[in-house]
Amino acid sequence: MSDAASSAAHDAVVVAALELFDRQGFEQTSVEQIAKAAGVSRSTFFRQFGGKEDVVFADHEAILQMIRDDLARQHSDPWQAVCEASLKVYRHFAADPVLARRRYAVVRQVPALRDREIVAVFRYERLFDEYLRQALPGLDPLVAVSFAAEVTAIHNHVLRRLIRGTKRVPASVLRAALDEALQRFGVAEGAESSPDDLVVAVFPRRMPVAEVARRLRGNLPS
Structure with missing residues (x-):
């Protein structure tokens, strides 16, 4: 075949x-x-x-491998790479909302399936967490796991809006929410900062040290 x-x-x-x-x-x-x-x-x-x-979970293994392969490539901004991965997963399910809603209806009726769904969600979160730690040496593990958890939670919230309703929820809704998360973590490109929020002239105090180092390496002449 x-x-x-x-x-x-x-x-x-x-x-x-x-x-x-x-x-x-x-x-x-x-x-x-x-x-x-x-x-x-x-x-x-x-x-x-x-x-x-x-x-019921046939898509998850294929999607996880797709995201794993994507993150294995070189990315100029690891934080954005995680957000783009989340968007790619969302677009996959949003492409066939009828099927996604039917899957949701089945899962919520069977405890064993609900338990497996929790495990599947955690695998995405762990993948993002592990990627950030590898891509940003020196990153505080708490920052990595917190960002991975927030991206996953935002993704799941927007996806539930899609599958629990009857209307289309565009990926731009998720993109806007992820941009806000980048701002909260102080890793958004061009994020505005007040003078009191700076360690040095251009970096917010809340920005992880590993992200400061990455930007310095990328912008200072060798």
């Missing part, structure tokens, strides 16, 4: 499974029913997914 055909079959299973879960319940839906509705064999289902729970 070609990559395109395999991807199409994968997507068909996800759509069919979520429709069945939403209509007749997660526990009441069998693998055989999902495979039949998706037009694939039972063996194909288990080749693509480990079980029914994996179908």
